[in-house]
Amino acid sequence: MQKLKILASFVIIYIGLIGHCFAQNGSIHYTLEFPEPHTHYVDVEMVIDNLSSNDLEIVMPVWAPGSYKVRDFSKHTEAIVAKDEQGSELDVEVTSKNTWLVNTKGKSKIEFSYRVYAYELSVRTSFINADHAYLNGTSIFMYAEGMQDREHTLTVVPNSNWKEINTGLKIDKKNKWAFSAENYDELADCPIEIGNQNIFSFKAEGVNHIIAMVGEANYDIEKIKTDFATVAKVCKDVFGDIPVKEYTYIIQNTNNRGGGLEHSNSTSLQVDRWSYEPRSAYLRIINLAIHEYFHLWNVKRLRPEALGPFDYTKENYTTQLWVMEGITSYYDELLMLRGDFISKQEYLSKLTSSINRVENSPATDVQSLSESSMHSWIKFYHPHENSGNTNISYYTKGQVVAAMLDLLIIKETNGEKSLDDLMSNMYQKYYVKENRGYKDEEFEAEVASICGSEQSAFFRDYVYGTKRIDFDSFLNPFGLHITNLRSNSKKTKLGIRTKVEDGKLILTRTDRHSSAYESGLNVNDEIMSIDNYRINSMNELNDLISRKNAGDVIQVLISRDAKTFTIPVKLKIDNSVNYVIEKLKNRTEKQESLYDAWLNN
Ligand SMILES: [Zn+2]
Numbered sequence: 001m002q003k004l005k006i007l008a009s010f011v012i013i014y015i016g017l018i019g020h021c022f023a024q025n026g027s028i029h030y031t032l033e034f035p036e037p038h039t040h041y042v043d044v045e046m047v048i049d050n051l052s053s054n055d056l057e058i059v060m061p062v063w064a065p066g067s068y069k070v071r072d073f074s075k076h077t078e079a080i081v082a083k084d085e086q087g088s089e090l091d092v093e094v095t096s097k098n099t100w101l102v103n104t105k106g107k108s109k110i111e112f113s114y115r116v117y118a119y120e121l122s123v124r125t126s127f128i129n130a131d132h133a134y135l136n137g138t139s140i141f142m143y144a145e146g147m148q149d150r151e152h153t154l155t156v157v158p159n160s161n162w163k164e165i166n167t168g169l170k171i172d173k174k175n176k177w178a179f180s181a182e183n184y185d186e187l188a189d190c191p192i193e194i195g196n197q198n199i200f201s202f203k204a205e206g207v208n209h210i211i212a213m214v215g216e217a218n219y220d221i222e223k224i225k226t227d228f229a230t231v232a233k234v235c236k237d238v239f240g241d242i243p244v245k246e247y248t249y250i251i252q253n254t255n256n257r258g259g260g261l262e263h264s265n266s267t268s269l270q271v272d273r274w275s276y277e278p279r280s281a282y283l284r285i286i287n288l289a290i291h292e293y294f295h296l297w298n299v300k301r302l303r304p305e306a307l308g309p310f311d312y313t314k315e316n317y318t319t320q321l322w323v324m325e326g327i328t329s330y331y332d333e334l335l336m337l338r339g340d341f342i343s344k345q346e347y348l349s350k351l352t353s354s355i356n357r358v359e360n361s362p363a364t365d366v367q368s369l370s371e372s373s374m375h376s377w378i379k380f381y382h383p384h385e386n387s388g389n390t391n392i393s394y395y396t397k398g399q400v401v402a403a404m405l406d407l408l409i410i411k412e413t414n415g416e417k418s419l420d421d422l423m424s425n426m427y428q429k430y431y432v433k434e435n436r437g438y439k440d441e442e443f444e445a446e447v448a449s450i451c452g453s454e455q456s457a458f459f460r461d462y463v464y465g466t467k468r469i470d471f472d473s474f475l476n477p478f479g480l481h482i483t484n485l486r487s488n489s490k491k492t493k494l495g496i497r498t499k500v501e502d503g504k505l506i507l508t509r510t511d512r513h514s515s516a517y518e519s520g521l522n523v524n525d526e527i528m529s530i531d532n533y534r535i536n537s538m539n540e541l542n543d544l545i546s547r548k549n550a551g552d553v554i555q556v557l558i559s560r561d562a563k564t565f566t567i568p569v570k571l572k573i574d575n576s577v578n579y580v581i582e583k584l585k586n587r588t589e590k591q592e593s594l595y596d597a598w599l600n601n
Contacts, residue, residue: 025050025150026048026049026050026051026147026150027049027050027150027151027152027153028046028047028048028143028144028147028150028151028152028153028184029046029047029152029153029154029155030044030045030046030047030141030152030153030154030155030187031044031045031047031154031155031156031157032044032135032140032154032155032156032157033045033157034128034133034157034158034159034162034194035159037128037129037130037133037159038129038130040117040118040119040127040128040129041115041116041117041118041128042115042116042118042126042128042133042135042140043113043115044113044114044115044116044140044141044142045111045112045113046058046111046112046113046142046144047109047110047111048109048110048111048112048144048147049108049109050108050109051104051107051108051109051110052108053104054103054104054105054106055101055102055103055104056101056102056104056110056112056144056145057095057099057100057101057102057144057145057146058099058100058101058102058112058142058143058144058145059098059099059142059143059144059145059312059313060073060074060077060098060099060142061073061098061138061139061142061143061188061312061313062074062097062098062312062313062314063138063312063315063316064124064125064136064137064138064139064261065138065188065189065307065308065310066124066261066262066263066295066299067123067124067261067381068315068316068321068376068377068380068381069376069377069381069382070314070315070377071124071125071139072097072098073098073116073138073139074097074098076116076117076118076139077114077115077116077117077142078114078115078117079113079114079115080092080100080112080113080114081112081113081114082102082110082111082112082113083110083111083113084104084105084107084109084110084111085107085109085110085111090102090103090104090105090107090110091103098313099145100112112142112144114142116139116140118133118135118139118140121134121252121254121257121270122257122259122270123136123252123259123260123261123268123269123270124136124139124261125139126139126140130159130161131195131196132162132193132194132195132196132197132214133159133162133192133193133194133195134191134192134193134214134250134252134268135191135192135193135194136191136261136268137187137188137189137190137191138188138312141184141187141188143184143188143312147184148183148184148185149183149184150183150184151180151181151182151183152180152181152182152183152184152186152187153178153179153180153181154169154178154179154180154181154187155175155177155178155179156177156178156179156192156194157177158177158194159194161196162194162195162196163196164193164194164195164196164197164199164212165177165192165193165194166192166193166197166199166210166212166248166250167179167190167191167192167193167248167266168189168190168191168246168247168248168263168264168265168266169181169186169187169190169192185308185309185310186264188312189263189264190263190264190265190266191250191261191263191266191268193212193214193250195214197212197213197214197250198212198213199211199212199213200213200221200225202225202228202229204228204229204232204233205229205232205233205236205242206242207232207242207244207245207246207247208245208246208247209228209229209232209246209247209248209249210246210247210248210249211224211225211228211248211249211251212248212249212250212251213251213253214250214251214252214253215252215253215254215273216253216273217253217271217273217274217276218273218274218276218277219253219276220276224276227286227289227341228249228289230339230340230341231286231289231290231293231335231339232247232293233339234290234335234338234339235290235293235294235296235297235331235335237338238294238297238331238335238420238423238424239297239423239424239427240424240428242296243296243297243301244264244265244296246265247265247266247267247293247296248265248266248267249266249267249269249289250266250267250268250269251268251269251270251271252268252269252270252271253271253272253273254270254271254272254273255272255273256272257270257271257272258270258271258272258284258288259288260288260291260292261292262292262295262296262299262300263300264296264300264301265296267289267292267293267295269285269288269289269292271284271285271288283336283341283342286336286339286341287332287333287336288332290331290332290335290336290339291328291329291331291332294328294331294332294335295324295328297423297427297431298323298324298327298328298331298423298427299324299325299328301427301431302423302426302427302430302431302438303324303430303431303437303438304318304319304320304323304324304437304438304439304440304443305318305436305437305438305439305440306318306320306437307320307324307437308437315377317374317377318373318374318440319369319370319373319374319440319463320373320440320443321372321373321376321394321398322369322370322372322373322394322397322398322401322402322463323398323443325394325395325398326369326394326395326396326397326398326399326400326401326402327398327399327402327419327423329354329395329396329398329399329402330398330399330402330403330406330419331402333347333350333351333399334347337599338601344599347599348581349580351400351403351581352482352579352580352581354396354399354400355400355471355482355579356577356578356579357393357396358392358396358397358400358469359468359576359577359579360576360577361388361392362388362389362511362512362513363387363388363389363390363391363392364392364397364466364468365466365468366389366390366392366466366512367379367390367391367392367466368463368464368465368466369392369394369397369398369401369462369463369464370463370464372391372392372393372394372397373394376394379391380393380394385508385509385523386509386523388497388509388511389511389512400469401462401463401469402419404458404462404469404471404474405419405422405447405458406418406419406598407474407475407477407478407598408451408455408458408474409421409422409447409450409451410478410594410597410598411474411477411478411594412451412452412453412455413450413451413452414594415593415594415596415597417450418597418598418601420601421450422446422447422450425446425450426438426443426446429446430442444456444459444463447459471579475581476584476591477590477591477594478591478594478595478598479583479584479587479588479591479592479594479595480581480582480583480584480595481581481582481584482579482580482581482582483579483580483582484577484578484579485578485579485580486574486576486577486578487577489573489574490549490550490573491546491573491574492515492545492546492548492549492550492552492571492572492573492574493514493515493545493571493572493573493574493576494514494515494516494521494541494545494569494571495510495511495513495514495515495516495517495572496508496509496510496511496514496516496521497509498527498538498541500536500537503536504526504559505526505527505535505536505537505538505541506524506525506526506527507521507522507523507524507525507526507527508523509523510522510523514572515569515570515571515572516569518570518572519556519567519568519569519570520567521556521558521567521569522560524560525558525559525560526558526559526560527541527556527557527558528557528558528559528564529556529557530544530545530554530555530556530557531544531554531555532555532557545571548571549571550571550572550573551570551571552570552571553568553569553570553571554568554569554571555567555568555569556568556569
C-alpha cells in the first residue's frame with residue numbers, strides 16, 4: 001500500500017509539472033465537423049501551439065457542471081490521433097480512463113484529433129442526428145492539462161443542411177461559425193445548437209435575450225417574449241442587476257421530456273413540444289425558465305468553493321446543493337407569484353405540495369440535506385429500488401427549508417429583511433467584491449448576520465439533521481397555520497409502488513415501515529391475488545384495500561423467483577399527511593404585516 005501511495009503522489013507531482021511547463025500565451029483551436037450526422041458522430045480537432053515540453057496530457061472531463069454525476073464522457077470517444085505540423089503521427093499513450101499522454105518530440109505545435117459519438121438528448125449530454133447537433137462542452141471538448149487558462153477558439157463546419165448556430169460563446173465578427181472563449185471553463189460552459197432552429201430575440205432589463213427554438217412546438221412568439229421579459233425582471237429584482245449583456249435560451253421541444261441546465265450566459269431547456277398550452281402545462285415552462293435564469297446568480301456566480309473553478313476529472317463535493325437547488329426551487333415558485341403568473345392561493349398550494357412530498361417520504365427521517373448534497377454523486381443521481389426510503393431530494397426539501405428560512409429572516413428582522421437580502425448580499429460580497437466561492441460554513445454565518453442572532457438550531461435540525469419541521473412555529477407569526485386534512489382518516493395502505501409488465505403486477509418499491517415492508521413483500525415480487533381475488537392492476541389493489549380496516553390481515557399470493565407463496569399482510573393505517581396552509585382566524589396587525597412582507601412584497 002505504501003508503495004502505491006508513493007507512486008500515486010509522484011504521478012500527481014508529475015502531472016502538476018507537466019501543467020506548469022507551458023507558457024500561457026499560446027492558444028488552443030478546435031474544429032468540429034459533422035460529415036455523417038445521421039451516424040451521431042462529431043469529428044474534433046484540437047490544434048495546440050506554443051508547446052515547450054515533450055509530454056502533453058490531454059484530458060476528457062468526467063462530468064457536466066450542474067449535474068452531479070460522474071458520466072465518464074470518454075466512453076464515447078474513439079479514433080484518437082496526434083500529429084505534428086508535417087502530418088507525422090506522434091505517440092499517444094492511454095494513461096487512464098480519460099487521459100492521453102502525447103509525446104510531442106519537442107514540436108511546438110501539434111494536432112490532436114478524435115471522434116465523439118453523441119446520441120443522448122438530455123440537457124447534460126450531447127446529441128447529433130441528421131436534423132441538428134446539440135453539444136454540451138464537457139462531453140465534446142477535451143482540454144490540454146495546464147493550459148486551461150489559454151484562449152480557446154472554435155470553428156464549426158456545419159453539415160450542409162444546417163444553417164443556424166446558437167451558443168453563448170463570443171462570436172467572430174467576420175464569421176458566424178467561429179467563436180472564442182477566454183479559457184477552457186468558458187468554452188465548456190456554453191452549449192451549442194447547430195441546425196435549423198427558429199431564432200428570435202427580445203430586450204428586457206437592458207439585456208438582449210436570444211431564444212433558439214429547436215423543433216416544432218405550439219409556442220406563441222409574442223407571448224414568450226413578454227413572459228420571458230417578466231422572468232428576467234423578477235429575477236433581477238432579487239439581485240439588483242443582470243450580470244450579462246446577452247443571454248441565450250436553447251429550447252429543445254421534444255416528446256414528453258423535461259429538464260434544464262444552467263450556464264453563465266445561457267441555458268438549455270427541454271420541454272414537451274405541445275406544453276405551451278394549456279396554462280397549467282405552460283406554467284411548468286415558466287417555472288423552468290425562472291429556475292434556470294435564477295441560476296445566473298445562484299450557482300453560476302454566487303456559489304460554494306467546490307462549484308467553480310471545477311475539477312473536471314472527479315466528484316466536486318459540497319454540502320450546499322440545497323442552497324444552490326433548494327433555494328432556487330423556492331424562488332422558481334415565489335417569483336411566479338411576484339410575476340403575476342400565479343395567485344397567492346396557487347403559490348401556497350404549490351408550497352404545501354412540496355411540504356407533503358417531504359413529510360410523506362420515509363427518507364426524511366434518514367438523510368439530512370447536507371448529506372443529500374454531499375452524496376448526490378452516488379445517491380440522488382444513482383437511484384435504485386430502495387432510494388425512496390433513504391434519499392431525500394435537496395431540491396424539494398431544500399425548497400421547503402428555504403421557505404422556512406425566509407420566514408425566519410422576516411420574523412427575526414420584523415419584516416425589514418428577507419431571503420432576498422441574504423441572497424443579494426452574498427452575491428455582492430462573494431461574487432462581485434471578492435470573486436470567490438464561499439466556504440460551506442459561511443452560509444450559516446451570513447444567516448446569523450442578517451438575523452442579528454445565531455441560528456445554529458435551525459441548521460442543526462433541518463440542514464445537518466433530520467428533525468421534522470415544526471411548520472406552525474414558522475407560520476404562526478405570519479397569521480398562518482398548517483392543517484392535515486387526513487388527520488382523522490381511517491384509511492389503510494399497503495405502502496408499495498408497482499409496474500405492470502407483460503400483464504403482471506410487479507412490485508417496484510416498498511415504503512419503509514409500511515404494511516408491505518413489515519410483512520415481507522419484496523421488490524420484484526409479482527402480486528397475483530389478494531384473499532383469492534385476482535389482482536391485475538394497482539387500481540384493483542387499491543379498491544380491495546379500501547374496503548379493509550386497520551388491523552385486518554390480507555393473504556397476498558405472490559410469485560417470487562418463479563415460486564408462489566402466500567404472505568399474510570397486516571394492514572396499517574395510512575398515516576400520510578395532506579397539509580394545507582390556512583390563515584388563522586383572528587390575526588394581529590403584526591401578523592398581517594409580516595404576511596405582507598412575505599407575500600405582498
Ligand atoms: Zn437547478
